[in-house]
Amino acid sequence: MSSPAQRLQHVSQILGSAAPAGAQPLNPPTPFRIAVIGSGNWGTTVGKILAENAAARPRMFKHHVQMWVHEEQVAGRNLSDIINQDHENVRYLPGVKLPANLRASASLVDVAKDADLLVFNLPHQFLRRITSDLKGKLKPRCRAISCLKGLHVTGSGCSLLSSYISEQLGIACGALSGANLAPDIARCKWSETTVAYTLPADFAGAGHDIDSDVLKAAFHRPYFHVNVIEDVAGVSVAGALKNIVALAVGFVEGLGWGDNAKAAIMRVGLVETIKFSQMFFPESAAATFTKESAGVADLITTCSSGRNVKVGRHMAETGDDAETAEKKLLNGQSSQGVLTAKDVHDLLVTVDKTGEFPLFEATYQIIYGTESIENLPTLLGRC
Amino acid sequence: MSSPAQRLQHVSQILGSAAPAGAQPLNPPTPFRIAVIGSGNWGTTVGKILAENAAARPRMFKHHVQMWVHEEQVAGRNLSDIINQDHENVRYLPGVKLPANLRASASLVDVAKDADLLVFNLPHQFLRRITSDLKGKLKPRCRAISCLKGLHVTGSGCSLLSSYISEQLGIACGALSGANLAPDIARCKWSETTVAYTLPADFAGAGHDIDSDVLKAAFHRPYFHVNVIEDVAGVSVAGALKNIVALAVGFVEGLGWGDNAKAAIMRVGLVETIKFSQMFFPESAAATFTKESAGVADLITTCSSGRNVKVGRHMAETGDDAETAEKKLLNGQSSQGVLTAKDVHDLLVTVDKTGEFPLFEATYQIIYGTESIENLPTLLGRC
Numbered sequence: 052m053s054s055p056a057q058r059l060q061h062v063s064q065i066l067g068s069a070a071p072a073g074a075q076p077l078n079p080p081t082p083f084r085i086a087v088i089g090s091g092n093w094g095t096t097v098g099k100i101l102a103e104n105a106a107a108r109p110r111m112f113k114h115h116v117q118m119w120v121h122e123e124q125v126a127g128r129n130l131s132d133i134i135n136q137d138h139e140n141v142r143y144l145p146g147v148k149l150p151a152n153l154r155a156s157a158s159l160v161d162v163a164k165d166a167d168l169l170v171f172n173l174p175h176q177f178l179r180r181i182t183s184d185l186k187g188k189l190k191p192r193c194r195a196i197s198c199l200k201g202l203h204v205t206g207s208g209c210s211l212l213s214s215y216i217s218e219q220l221g222i223a224c225g226a227l228s229g230a231n232l233a234p235d236i237a238r239c240k241w242s243e244t245t246v247a248y249t250l251p252a253d254f255a256g257a258g259h260d261i262d263s264d265v266l267k268a269a270f271h272r273p274y275f276h277v278n279v280i281e282d283v284a285g286v287s288v289a290g291a292l293k294n295i296v297a298l299a300v301g302f303v304e305g306l307g308w309g310d311n312a313k314a315a316i317m318r319v320g321l322v323e324t325i326k327f328s329q330m331f332f333p334e335s336a337a338a339t340f341t342k343e344s345a346g347v348a349d350l351i352t353t354c355s356s357g358r359n360v361k362v363g364r365h366m367a368e369t370g371d372d373a374e375t376a377e378k379k380l381l382n383g384q385s386s387q388g389v390l391t392a393k394d395v396h397d398l399l400v401t402v403d404k405t406g407e408f409p410l411f412e413a414t415y416q417i418i419y420g421t422e423s424i425e426n427l428p429t430l431l432g433r434c
Numbered sequence: 435m436s437s438p439a440q441r442l443q444h445v446s447q448i449l450g451s452a453a454p455a456g457a458q459p460l461n462p463p464t465p466f467r468i469a470v471i472g473s474g475n476w477g478t479t480v481g482k483i484l485a486e487n488a489a490a491r492p493r494m495f496k497h498h499v500q501m502w503v504h505e506e507q508v509a510g511r512n513l514s515d516i517i518n519q520d521h522e523n524v525r526y527l528p529g530v531k532l533p534a535n536l537r538a539s540a541s542l543v544d545v546a547k548d549a550d551l552l553v554f555n556l557p558h559q560f561l562r563r564i565t566s567d568l569k570g571k572l573k574p575r576c577r578a579i580s581c582l583k584g585l586h587v588t589g590s591g592c593s594l595l596s597s598y599i600s601e602q603l604g605i606a607c608g609a610l611s612g613a614n615l616a617p618d619i620a621r622c623k624w625s626e627t628t629v630a631y632t633l634p635a636d637f638a639g640a641g642h643d644i645d646s647d648v649l650k651a652a653f654h655r656p657y658f659h660v661n662v663i664e665d666v667a668g669v670s671v672a673g674a675l676k677n678i679v680a681l682a683v684g685f686v687e688g689l690g691w692g693d694n695a696k697a698a699i700m701r702v703g704l705v706e707t708i709k710f711s712q713m714f715f716p717e718s719a720a721a722t723f724t725k726e727s728a729g730v731a732d733l734i735t736t737c738s739s740g741r742n743v744k745v746g747r748h749m750a751e752t753g754d755d756a757e758t759a760e761k762k763l764l765n766g767q768s769s770q771g772v773l774t775a776k777d778v779h780d781l782l783v784t785v786d787k788t789g790e791f792p793l794f795e796a797t798y799q800i801i802y803g804t805e806s807i808e809n810l811p812t813l814l815g816r817c
Contacts, residue, residue: 230697241686241811242694243701274811276698303624310738311625314613314731315659318626322725341724342705348697351734355693428624428657 080259084113085269086166088181089173089198090120090134090155093233095144097172097198097270100236102153104269111268115152117166121177122157131155147237160188168261168269170227171216172198178212182219192253194261195224196246201291201387204394207401209331211287223251223261226283227270228290229344230352239274245345246270246279247286278343284332285339289346292327292411293353294388295395296320299414300354301363302424317354319410319431321347326407327395359388366417366424373418392418463642467496468652469549471564472556472581473503473517473538476616478527480555480581480653483619485536487652494651498537500549504560505540514538530620543571551644551652553610554599555581561595565602575636577644578607579629584674584770587777590784592714594670606634606644609666610653611673612727613735622657628728629653629662630669661726667715668722672729675710675794676736677771678778679703682797683737684746685807700737702793702814704730709790710778742771749800749807756801775801 085105087098098118105112120131125142134140134155138148156162163169163185173181178199197213213224229244236242246266254260263279271277280286296317303312321340328335340346354360358381365376373389396415399405405412413430416422422430468488470481481501488495503514508525517523517538521531539545546552546568556564561582580596596607612627619625629649637643646662654660663669679700686695704723711718723729737743741764748759756772779798782788788795796813799805805813 230694230701232692232694235692235694240691240695241698243698276811276815308623309615309618310735311613311615311618312623314734314738315624315626315727317734318613318725318727318729318731321730337724341720341730342701344698344701346701347704347724347730348701351697351700352693355697428659432659 082109082111082113083167083261083265083269084117084165085168085170086117086119086162087170087172088119088159088163089171089177090118090130090140090143091173092140092143092237093198093231094118094172095140095147095149096233096237097170097227098153099147099149100272100275101170101269102150103272106150106152108268111265115154117162118153118155119159119162120155120157121173129157131157144233144237159184163193164188165190166193168265169193169195169222170198171195171224175199175201175212178215182216185220189220189222192255192260193220193222194248194251195220195222196227196248196266197224198227200228200294201391202287202394204291204391204398207398209398211284211332213283213287223249224283225249225266226286226290228286228349230348231344232352232356236275239272241274241276243276243278243344243348244270245286245339245343246277247281247283247339247345248279249281249283280339280343282334282336282339285328285335286343286345288328288332288335289324289340289343289349291391292320292324292395293350294359294386295392295411295414296324296350296388297353297357297359298363298386298388298392298418299410299427301360301365302367302414302417302427304360305364305367306424313354315431316410317350320354321350323408323410324350327411330402330404331398358386362386362389388414389418465492465494465496466550466644466648466652467500467548468551468553469500469502469545470553470555471502471542471546472554472560473501473513473523473526474556475523475526475620476581476614477501477555478523478530478532479616479620480553480610481536482530482532483655483658484553484652485533486655489533489535491651494648498535500545501536501538502542502545503538503540504556512540514540527616527620542567546576547571548573549576551648552576552578552605553581554578554607558582558584558595561598565599568603572603572605575638575643576603576605577631577634578603578605579610579631579649580607581610583611583677584774585670585777587674587774587781590781592781594667594715596666596670606632607666608632608649609669609673611669611732613731614727615735615739619658622655624657624659626659626661626727626731627653628669628722628726629660630664630666630722630728631662632664632666663722663726665717665719665722668711668718669726669728671711671715671718672707672723672726672732674774675703675707675778676733677742677769678775678794678797679707679733679771680736680740680742681746681769681771681775681801682793682810684743684748685750685797685800685810687743688747688750689807696737698814699793700733703737704733706791706793707733710794713785713787714781741769745769745772771797772801 085101102116105116123130199212203210213226216224225248227246266279299316300313325337325340362376392415468484485499488499506513582595586593596609599607608631610629649662682699683696708720708723745759775798792814
């Protein structure tokens with residue numbers, strides 16, 4: 052990477068309105084083409100951001116940003132047609148005007164094949180099929196950013212979703228995560244995010260390839276502040292484990308223990324998340340968790356609202372088990388925290404480390420075992 | 435200090451129900467006498483905790499815990515008499531039964547003169563008079579813990595309230611701070627706190643003097659989890675600067691920017707608080723802010739509710755200035771954040787460092803200058 056001073060100058064040129072014409076690496080030989088895979092509320096919001104930046108920086112990015120839509124019919128019309136004609140995703144982001152240069156398409160390969168920057172933003176469970184369909188169809192120097200939350204944690208190990216994308220498609224892949232409730236960002240309410248990306252060995256050079264400057268230019272908006280770092284693992288771990296913490300926050304909220312107890316759970320959760328990350332991804336940095344939006348800020352937002360808190364609270368208030376709570380509150384969908392708590396427990400059992408993660412383990416035992424929520428203070432006695 | 439293993443063993447002996455009779459240093463030659471200065475809702479809550487522990491550990495602590503009451507009349511009776519006869523502080527902590535061994539007194543010197551551990555828990559503005567009245571009246575090896583929030587920040591420098599107590603009274607003084615809303619703790623709802631204390635040069639030895647084991651035994655309850663550390667400066671800085679952050683959280687809440695923006699403010703606030711602490715108290719540790727209840731947990735709790743958030747929110751919602759907001763919401767009392775924002779600004783001007791603290795400076799300029807809340811994202815652009 053270039054020096055901080057060079058990067059600062061470069062970014063300020065990109066963001067400034069009076070960038071000198073013809074300056075390199077401001078004008079890549081061919082502007083970068085951006086595509087988004089996924090068009091839920093978060094995918095559409097990110098597509099909107101990218102299209103706004105593409106329109107604002109014509110020498111850096113191709114004007115049109117392609118967005119893949121899992122086609123469906125809405126009032127007798129294709130969702131992709133509605134987005135392209137009415138500039139609104141009436142199904143997943145109603146009421147938000149989209150830029151005209153955000154182009155929806157139901158053809159995955161058409162959307163992705165010429166992309167220089169491919170942004171994955173779709174539910175976890177579709178990732179396997181999507182990467183399978185894209186194999187061998189991408190440009191050799193296509194680079195990716197994953198907005199998918201989470202890790203692939205099993206009893207036998209723990210890997211990043213971005214690594215899965217890299218391995219399946221043979222392309223470098225980073226991650227985007229932060230305190231990012233989509234509806235507020237879609238309405239241009241101020242928030243922050245973290246983009247993590249490590250330059251690949253075949254990096255083609257500034258202006259010719261995706262780097263931190265290009266990522267900042269692509270994602271940063273006046274209302275969406277981006278910090279680009281290199282710690283893909285830290286960002287991903289934070290995005291996954293926060294959901295366990297949010298369940299436990301729901302537990303103490305449901306018991307009526309108030310803000311002291313909720314803050315205590317978040318504090319312990321932050322400590323255990325950092326410990327987990329450094330145990331399984333020694334290359335990750337503690338500062339990602341304490342200084343970045345993807346760390347402490349996303350933890351706070353996730354523990355303020357959302358489905359994991361709701362499930363935990365309902366369990367504490369009613370005595371229902373997690374499955375019943377999910378049936379009643381989420382139409383039987385799983386809350387991510389319930390799944391992740393089990394994956395993390397299984398992994399910690401394998402490496403014989405459950406004792407070092409009393410909050411994660413207590414949350415697991417409350418959901419899947421016979422432990423009671425009232426016992427949390429005792430279980431956390433050593434924290 | 436003793437080794438971690440020794441301390442662990444020592445604490446587990448103290449906390450265990452079957453501590454061996456006659457073991458040293460479990461049984462100090464004379465049990466330590468505890469006194470509390472102050473009887474507001476937080477002072478009374480801490481007095482209750484200390485009295486519970488004194489009763490539970492008769493060989494470590496004198497049975498009675500004395501609590502100084504700023505005498506007032508309630509329904510024709512002295513408040514101190516009500517506390518001693520009815521075991522309830524009807525004025526400041528109504529509805530909570532107090533232990534019979536918590537003894538209220540209006541005589542400051544009587545309460546303090548024989549204390550081995552003196553806990554200060556009263557409003558900041560009374561500290562000067564109280565320390566003046568106590569000068570020369572304490573035991574030579576009396577030790578103190580300050581529960582007062584904050585720092586003494588002026589344009590010319592920055593010092594700890596605990597240092598002020600030490601200097602005025604010639605006694606070692608630590609600090610207690612955490613995510614501690616008093617009413618919930620008084621009702622035995624689970625929370626955590628941080629006690630910071632550095633052993634003085636004239637430490638008399640384990641069992642003969644206040645140390646981390648004694649502090650843990652005095653403050654820790656099953657519902658009030660205590661971690662004892664040495665970083666008095668970090669704990670104090672965190673307790674002071676959180677109020678500025680809470681004001682700014684109120685600003686973005688008042689504009690309806692939602693949880694993303696609130697979390698962003700807390701994140702930036704945490705980063706600036708650590709930077710401030712390391713600039714003015716190089717001996718303080720970043721981990722105090724990211725791992726301890728006095729750090730990130732107290733920040734979260736303070737930014738969830740309380741008078742600073744209310745004042746900031748009201749300013750954003752109505753356009754009222756801070757003074758008007760305080761008049762309407764706090765009967766003209768000052769919110770601590772409004773005062774601290776000015777103190778911190780003055781100090782940063784003196785050392786020419788305002789540019790390194792964009793959130794603190796923006797908050798100051800919004801309150802005392804002509805900056806607008808809507809401009810916060812731009813002002814924080816570099817964070």
